[in-house]
Amino acid sequence: MTFYACNKDAVSSGSIVSNGAVSITSIVQSKFLSAVTISTSGSGSSSSITLKSNGLPNHKTPYWGSGNALYEPFPTGHAPNVNTDMTAQTYAMTIPTNPAEASSKEATSLGEIGMALNGVPLFNDREGGNVSLDAMTLTTFDYSGAHPAPRKNYHYHTTGRYTSVDDAKLIGFLRDGFPIYGRKDTTGVYPTLDAYGGHFGPTQDFQTGIYHYHSSNVNYLNTGYYILKAGSYYGTKGTFTN
């Protein structure tokens, strides 16, 4: 507690403010849905949490296929590309219980960079070939800013109906163990973010403050979709197997 009593000074002086003092374990255990299996290992600062899921969404999307109870049509003008359906995966994401800033920041890459509270993986702003998402690709998104990749692995690139729409909702956790929220802070303002798309401060889940990411507040290609996370991790990334 002593550390956090002076966190504002730490922020203003540019010091490292998320040095592993905050544990995410209880929030992870209470916020992830039952579709995600949670286990912990190790003790102290070297502890880790493993989250396992099948990656299938608990909400409506056209990718369930017509006839399914969770089927809904695409947004107007949208349609699937070659990846027309999704199947269950075998995901395991292992993250530190006490995330800390990395001394050397690593870029996020194509593929899974985190997990939403329902077990669906989060992707960055890249697509096959490691190129930025283009307008054509965005027309394959459902209302949740998601679509399947060639492995039939459904994933979120942007905010949307399920994760967050212009609010301060907890979306999930990235592979470095830091949480990611919607575009707003709990105070209702759009925060000023650092080069990694985050900042230090209180959230509804971590009242004394933690480093956390926010979704981008840029209307991507003027499509109404907002990228969840681009660029580098703030902390040291854990593993994500599939």
Ligand SMILES: [Zn+2]
């Ligand atoms: Zn994608």
Ligand SMILES: [Zn+2]
């Ligand atoms: Zn914030």
